[in-house]
Amino acid sequence: MRPIQAAYPAARFRRIRRSDSLRRLTQETVLTVDDLIWPIFIRDGEGVQEPISSMPGVFRLSIDMAVKAAEQAAGLGIPAICLFPYTDPSVKTETCEEAWNPDNLTNRCIRAIKAAVPDIAIMTDIALDPYNANGHDGLVRDGIILNDETIEALVRMALVQADCGADILGPSDMMDGRIGAIRTALEGAGHKDVTILSYSAKYASAFYGPFRDAVGASGALKGDKKTYQMNPGNSDEALRLIERDLREGADMVMVKPGMPYLDICRRVKDAFGVPTYAYQVSGEYAMIRGAADRGWIKGEAAMMESLLCFKRAGCDGILTYFAPEVARLLRG
Numbered sequence: 001m002r003p004i005q006a007a008y009p010a011a012r013f014r015r016i017r018r019s020d021s022l023r024r025l026t027q028e029t030v031l032t033v034d035d036l037i038w039p040i041f042i043r044d045g046e047g048v049q050e051p052i053s054s055m056p057g058v059f060r061l062s063i064d065m066a067v068k069a070a071e072q073a074a075g076l077g078i079p080a081i082c083l084f085p086y087t088d089p090s091v092k093t094e095t096c097e098e099a100w101n102p103d104n105l106t107n108r109c110i111r112a113i114k115a116a117v118p119d120i121a122i123m124t125d126i127a128l129d130p131y132n133a134n135g136h137d138g139l140v141r142d143g144i145i146l147n148d149e150t151i152e153a154l155v156r157m158a159l160v161q162a163d164c165g166a167d168i169l170g171p172s173d174m175m176d177g178r179i180g181a182i183r184t185a186l187e188g189a190g191h192k193d194v195t196i197l198s199y200s201a202k203y204a205s206a207f208y209g210p211f212r213d214a215v216g217a218s219g220a221l222k223g224d225k226k227t228y229q230m231n232p233g234n235s236d237e238a239l240r241l242i243e244r245d246l247r248e249g250a251d252m253v254m255v256k257p258g259m260p261y262l263d264i265c266r267r268v269k270d271a272f273g274v275p276t277y278a279y280q281v282s283g284e285y286a287m288i289r290g291a292a293d294r295g296w297i298k299g300e301a302a303m304m305e306s307l308l309c310f311k312r313a314g315c316d317g318i319l320t321y322f323a324p325e326v327a328r329l330l331r332g
């Protein structure tokens with residue numbers, strides 16, 4: 001598209017910025033409640049709402065409180081929530097079998113939310129890190145992250161989550177071939193309508209730090225995740241991964257983190273035109289919240305701007321810890 005533009009003074013760009021009504025009328029993208037997926041942290045217990053120090057305003061919730069959060073989200077019109085478990089370190093092993101325990105924290109929480117709030121979509125995380133004694137997303141042997149063996153574990157995990165009622169599975173592990181394996185297994189088990197939102201372009205990022213505190217993985221992680229998560233310097237590779245995941249049966253794709261990777265979001269949307277999501281990750285949340293709490297930026301305005309810009313970059317939606325706050329503001 002090449003807009004035709006008169007020369008100054010026939011063209012004065014400031015005309016359409018002159019008033020709020022003209023600015024609203026000419027705004028190209030909008031943020032709505034429909035664009036939000038709310039990630040929440042869950043833990044064992046009852047009536048627990050435990051603050052996370054590196055993510056002020058975010059809590060670990062026991063299942064009963066997570067159900068309340070889901071009710072609140074549904075009431076605000078948020079279409080989906082995403083569950084991340086804080087797993088008791090005593091059940092973490094090198095073989096990760098807690099990941100496909102039908103009664104693990106996540107699976108109990110899926111069932112509880114489904115029963116109480118049937119209309120909200122429940123997204124889950126598929127990766128072994130919450131259950132792995134060494135903090136990695138895959139099984140490890142002799143210091144190597146095993147791709148194919150990990151996929152078998154991820155498939156088991158996915159099937160159990162689907163059995164429990166998960167609507168959207170989010171494989172976040174970055175193993176090669178997992179989308180195809182999960183899709184084939186879902187079809188085989190009769191879960192034909194379960195959606196896969198693939199973390200297709202997930203970068204090895206320093207912005208995940210507060211999340212690892214939130215799920216209790218910071219201490220456990222040995223080494224880094226650079227052999228499976230993407231190199232932040234790469235962009236063409238993201239397109240190859242997205243194409244691969246779409247061909248293997250992903251319904252929706254994700255770029256993660258968000259704000260430093262808006263160029264990737266735009267390329268993905270332009271190249272494939274599929275439902276495209278970004279994850280505004282914990283470090284991004286902490287930067288905005290931390291600066292706002294100190295009075296260095298206007299928190300509300302920065303939060304809204306950051307999310308609108310995901311839409312401008314081509315995203316159909318955003319996973320954001322700000323979701324309920326944003327929904328309340330958008331609803332006025």
Ligand SMILES: NCC(=O)CCC(=O)O
Nearest residue numbers: 172207208211281282283
């Ligand atoms: N698999 C989910 C994440 O790694 C979330 C990262 C974050 O919020 O920092």
